[in-house]
Amino acid sequence: MIKDKVRGLLQSLPPGVTLVAATKERSPEQMIEALESGVSVFGENYIQEAKDKFAIIGKRVSWHLIGHLQKNKARQAVAIFDMIETLDSYELAQVLDKECKKINKVMPVLIEINSAAEPQKKGILIEEAEAFLKELKPFSYLKPRGLMTMGPFADDPELIRPYFRKIKELFTQLKKEFDFKYLSMGMSDSYKVAIEEGANIIRVGTAIFGARSSQS
Numbered sequence: 001m002i003k004d005k006v007r008g009l010l011q012s013l014p015p016g017v018t019l020v021a022a023t024k025e026r027s028p029e030q031m032i033e034a035l036e037s038g039v040s041v042f043g044e045n046y047i048q049e050a051k052d053k054f055a056i057i058g059k060r061v062s063w064h065l066i067g068h069l070q071k072n073k074a075r076q077a078v079a080i081f082d083m084i085e086t087l088d089s090y091e092l093a094q095v096l097d098k099e100c101k102k103i104n105k106v107m108p109v110l111i112e113i114n115s116a117a118e119p120q121k122k123g124i125l126i127e128e129a130e131a132f133l134k135e136l137k138p139f140s141y142l143k144p145r146g147l148m149t150m151g152p153f154a155d156d157p158e159l160i161r162p163y164f165r166k167i168k169e170l171f172t173q174l175k176k177e178f179d180f181k182y183l184s185m186g187m188s189d190s191y192k193v194a195i196e197e198g199a200n201i202i203r204v205g206t207a208i209f210g211a212r213s214s215q216s
């Protein structure tokens, strides 16, 4: 039951940790059950899917974008989302700033970090993060509030722990210079380890809703 999973999960979280329910492939009915059980943030990966669900569910919850955003979808994204967790390029920042300006909306963003420097993954490298953040300063409609990372894929979350730890160190260092508050790390299999390593946003799908139909 979604209700029991959400309640159990929320009760287990330390104070100050926000649960983002990762809702890709989930129906509006499932999402409404989650929100009625206490979920206050949905994380969506795809713009069209998010738009369709936003039209049904609306602003009863906050909406975070947790998937890669293509520049040509920036206009639609800024209309829906309350936070973009996946800012991963200067070009995207440029377009987002422009679109936010048009609708006079200041957008909180997290910088997605490619913590294991995997070539197939999106995100800014650890050693480039500070320079990237400095480049964002002219964009007055974007407000960088922290970091997000996926971490490398591993069956054992203990193998991801060192990457979470590195991103927490980066977060602590950048917090001295930037107005950082959020560190988004950890999914169903790894959120406990992520919280131990300092995450205050976790993104959980499977542990709430069960396996996605695309998983097998």
Ligand SMILES: *Cc1c(COP(=O)(O)O)cnc(C)c1O
Residues within 6 Å of the ligand: 022, 024, 045, 066, 067, 150, 186, 187, 188, 189, 203, 204, 205, 206, 207
């Ligand atoms: C799907 C997704 C999650 C949640 O994954 P689960 O393993 O289902 O908990 C978290 N973060 C991102 C970016 C995702 O795309």
